[in-house]
Amino acid sequence: MRVVEKRQLLSAAEINRSLQRLAHEIIEKSEGAKDLAIVGIRRRGVTLADRLVTAIRSFSKVDVPMGILDIALYRDDLSTIGAQPSLQGTEIDFPVDDRDLVVVDDVLYTGRTIRAAMNGLFDLGRPRRIRLCVLIDRGHRELPVEATFIGRTVQTSDTEIVEVRLQEIDGEERVVLVDRVDDAS
């Protein structure tokens, strides 16, 4: 089994444009950004959340608090994936009670990550509202989860993988669609 790149979904410039637009949408639909806070899901959701907060600050002068969520303890596939995922830790320094939260992740796929994220947030308190912001929605949901803020919706097949590569983590900036090829067949 080998992984090959099929096509580029977003360039660096397109990622940036998407994030700028998402930042504006979040502020427009947040009634003055009162109680607003942004929570990035480890790992790439954190980088994206960080950029959204920076973008919001530069055009609206609003400082939105940001937190980091590690969903490893809330996954539903722990006893089936062999070794346990390493823990990085949740860092949310503000009370989530009555907050207007926007959860940020790179790709929305089955929806299971978001289910885990909501469980994690409810352990910290009772937010007034939770909305979801993703860079890519690739479909194939297994749970009733939808995003409020979407950078790009992409049609994919089940074997394909959407790889979001960000400068801070991957040393390059683009989103690609890759596929698994079985050389044996």
Next chain:
Amino acid sequence: MLPYLPHLLGIENLTTEQISFILDQAKPFQEFQRYPLKKLATLRGKTVAIAFFEPSTRTRISFTTAASRLGADTMALQAESSSVKKGESLIDTVRTIEAMRPDGIVIRHSSSGAPEFVAQRLEIPVLNAGDGTHEHPTQALLDALTIRDRKGRLDGWNVTILGDVLHSRVARSNIHLLSRFGAKITLCGPAMWVPRELESLAPGLRCTSCTEAALEGADVVLVLRVQTERIHEPALAPEEYILGYQLTAKRLRLARPDALVLHPGPMIRGLEIDSAVADGPQSGVLEQVTNGLAIRMALLYHLIGRAPADAPHPAKDRSNASD
């Protein structure tokens, strides 16, 4: 778990990488102890057998609480009120427990090597909660975590271990762990409890019977409990011990001004430690207790939560992060 660990039997057979990994994994669980809702579902449906063949309060409560906060159920066996009293052998007892299908077993036993004996015979992960005078690995790990937090790093400190080192599994596990991180360790206590043979445990280890000399320049002072229940030879009179070896505020001033004082508990105030020290700003005693929960949660998460080695991996083809 990156450096694969089937059981936790002792510190001696762990790599430095594995020790650092466990300490890092305890970090999120330290934060978790401050959550308003201290209940995870991570190990829901798993059962942890807590088999204590020797009396213990804090380690047993700590493991039980750690398992429960991860969502696991526990089944408890206590020697005082069990079949052990009726003469059942260790292997029959643990085989009986295993037949109830727990996903892991935590063992404390008065015989050194008992957890390893059990691990060789059972299919489930075994965690050593203290065996004879051999090892008490979770205690050494929680001590290391407390040192790292309070002093900013774990490497290269002058560590003085004070008391009945000979009979102490806490001391042995700590020596194995801290020497791995470049500590200069001094063992101090009455000569019969600090025999020269202990110097072979780690390179550069120093033994002395002079408390003042041992404390000079110490960055960490680990005070051991005087273990009256484990002493068979005529013991030192308590007054003599207090006079020569009690950690008093005056003696602590010989150590570095920011020296950290640790005690595995239960403390006997007025015997091995003075209340002014136990309750003083240099004491890390209560942090040790909280850190014990975090260490044990991290270990249970990685050892008990893991799928059995021969289990199918239905999700392995979906291991990419974009879900």
